[in-house]
Amino acid sequence: MVVGAGPAGLAVALMLAKKGWAVSVFERSSDPAAYDPGKGFMYLIDGRGQHLLRSLGLSIFERLVTSAVAMADAKIGVLTPKGLTERVNPIKDADRKSYWIPRHAFVGYLLDAAKSCENIRLHLDADIQDIKSDANGFHIKTGDGIRSASLLVGADGYRSQVREKLEEWDGKQGRYEVKKFSSPSAGLRYKVLTLPGEFELSTPKGVEAFSSDGFYAIRGVSKTKCKQKLGLIPVSQDFGARTANLITYEDDVVWEADTVESFKSYAEEQWPHFPVEKLVPEEELKRFAENRGGRFPSPQYCPTAVWRNEGAAAILLGDALHSLPPDIGQGVNSALEDVTVLESCLDSTATSTEAVEEFQKRRLPDVEALIRIVRVAAPFQYSQAPWRGRLWNASFLSRLLLNKLLPSVP
Structure with a gap:
């Protein structure tokens, strides 16, 4: 069972269905691909996200390419009262294109694929009243009844209901409480x-x-x-x-x-x-x-990604596992990469419980590194603090120059 029908939830449902699993997806909204003008997010799907889309098949990657703007060169314009100034910044490797796509369109492509998959059952507008765990697996109660499964995926965002349940089942030891970190862009x-x-x-x-x-x-x-x-x-x-x-x-x-x-x-x-x-x-x-x-959220992640109960296993993906400001455009790509890593773990282990444990070992170091990077990569790009931004740029260029001059010095 998958809770959440955003990019991570739909992608993991499609991946599991491709492997022959019967998957139920629970989503609280009636249409996860609906356009909300107040949240007209754009996604930049890079190589990691594209890798998963290709592996899923179902023409999702082809739909992305034909409806997105490919980033081979970056055309940048600045408008002031004096007029428009434009320049073109070539991408270092033009063959490694990334694609700009509106969030609602991208989710729509995944949703269309899920709707056409006979192994996936979508429960939209689902009011999850409770999630329980016992020796027989996991049980989700909604107004339509109770569904049960041996694998529970929490892909329900940074306010994850599944993550809260894992903390409760774990005896409230704090292992599923998110670790939050400061960033100049957090809270904007x-x-x-x-x-x-x-x-x-x-x-x-x-x-x-x-x-x-x-x-x-x-x-x-x-x-x-x-x-x-x-x-x-x-x-x-x-x-x-x-x-x-x-x-x-x-x-x-x-x-x-x-x-x-x-x-x-x-x-x-x-x-x-x-x-x-x-x-x-x-x-x-x-x-x-x-x-x-x-x-913008603070850079944050859950230090424990999985939970096991005898023959059943639960796992957190996407924003439920890690959430960050959009400074480096890695929110959606890191979520899709979560699914890629989980697929690899399922392929290399005998059971789903072994797979989620392997996921924890492989994925958490990358998640921790991502959180460290986003805190310093480009937090002043929004011009919220011009002077601090200039100081940051000077510091960054100085460190880059020293790295070029003294590459072997730790």
């Missing part, structure tokens, strides 16, 4: 504005086209408020729209602009060179102004 607030996929703007340099396959930063120029930027990430024009991310500290005044008129006033002062009112319908401006957004 974000919200998402929907824009046309492609558009043109008049600038002092003339009419400029904003293509859907490029990155753009709309720089803020307010003289009375903290300068904030809108960040646009590539998306295929096939989706007809793109998103602009606004990411700030908790107490920024933009969160007080919670009506259409107050946000219009804020936008006119912050981005006079970016005519939000002309680009965005009134209804979307209202939704954006009223939306309370979300917050």
Whole structure:
């Protein structure tokens, strides 16, 4: 049984079904692939995520490639009152493409594959009332009855109900309590504005086209408020729209602009060179102004990934096991890699209980390393603290130079 129908939950269900398992997936939402304009996340699926998609087959990888923006070169534009400045940063290895895809579309591809698989039974809009464990396995109680299985997968996010149950069954010893770590990007607030996929703007340099396959930063120029930027990430024009991310500290005044008129006033002062009112319908401006957004999580992980009870086993995957800010784009890829590692463990062991123990040994060191990396990799990319960001860049470049000059010094 799998709890959670996000990328990790659907991917592990498809992997297990491919091996002949009968899989039940429980998801509290009625449609895990529904588009939420307040959370218009973009995924960058890199080589690790692609490896799993290829192994699953079912044309998922082909659907990704045909509907995503492939990152062979990074086209970056910066818009200020002086105009648009653009540059192209070549990717070091153009053959190793990563793909930008909206979250809802990616989950939709996995969901379509799960719906077409006769070994998978989806329980959507499921209200899990209780999860129990005994000598016969695990038992999930919902309003529709009780389902039982010998393998329980918790892929239900960083507030995992399954993880809470494992801590309870373990006698509340703290082995399933997440370890949280500090990061300059943890706790930042974000919200998402929907824009046309492609558009043109008049600038002092003339009419400029904003293509859907490029990155753009709309720089803020307010003289009375903290300068904030809108960040646009590539998306295929096939989706007809793109998103602009606004990411700030908790107490920024933009969160007080919670009506259409107050946000219009804020936008006119912050981005006079970016005519939000002309680009965005009134209804979307209202939704954006009223939306309370979300917050980046602290880098965190559960120090114990598995639980065993005689012949039954439970395992945590994805955000239930590790959760991090989006600084290096490894949330979804690390979740998909969890599934790859679990598949390898199942192939190399005789039973599912042995497989989950092997997963713990193989995967936890990588998870711990990922948490260490995300804390220092790129936490100031959101321009939330310009001076601290400059100091961090100077420190990073200094360490990089020393590494080149003195590679053998530990």
